[in-house]
Amino acid sequence: MHLQKRSYSYHTSLQGRGGKNDEERVLPLINMVFLLLIFFMLAGKLTAEQIKIEPPLSTSQDPSSPPPVTLSMDAQGRLFLNTEMVSQDNLPLALARYPDVGSMDSPLVLRASAAAEANRVVVVMSRLRDAGIDQLQLLTVADHR
Incomplete structure (x- = not known):
């Protein structure tokens, strides 16, 4: 009977299971944050343009108030x-x-x-x-x- 010596490398099997390093896992999160930032910037700009207030015209002769005594x-x-x-x-x-x-x-x-x-x-x-x-x-x- 001849016994074969087998060596297992746990290191390679763990790398094969993970596949992605930490930087690659964070990239979709960063992309999502930038997309949300752009969305809220555009949404804020659109709502600010919709509100237009026109003040009433003054009927007084002197629009400035006198300084207090x-x-x-x-x-x-x-x-x-x-x-x-x-x-x-x-x-x-x-x-x-x-x-x-x-x-x-x-x-x-x-x-x-x-x-x-x-x-x-x-x-x-x-x-x-x-x-x-x-x-x-x-x-x-x-x-x-």
Whole structure:
């Protein structure tokens, strides 16, 4: 009896079963991602072109809104209406130059310095109320400490 020596190579049998390396398995996935990307780019472009909004024409003579009237108070309690210095006694007279200020459409903006005393700001606010200002915006600055 003669015995034959056989050797099996497991390495070649495993390669034959897999057939594809990792790069070849990822290529269809990459192709699909690119196709989806192109699809969504085209779909977004088509929907953006379909929406056309035409704003209505304005009937007002002056299309721009006037800048808000600002009353500023510095640390010493001095008042400035826009850029003009005004005393507290002449405040109602100075505000009379702006007939629409203090209404719902055009509130008066009060900017008080953080260093100004709170009771001085309250006195100015009460004088503004007495002068007929119904709408007041008090500007503050956030503390970023």
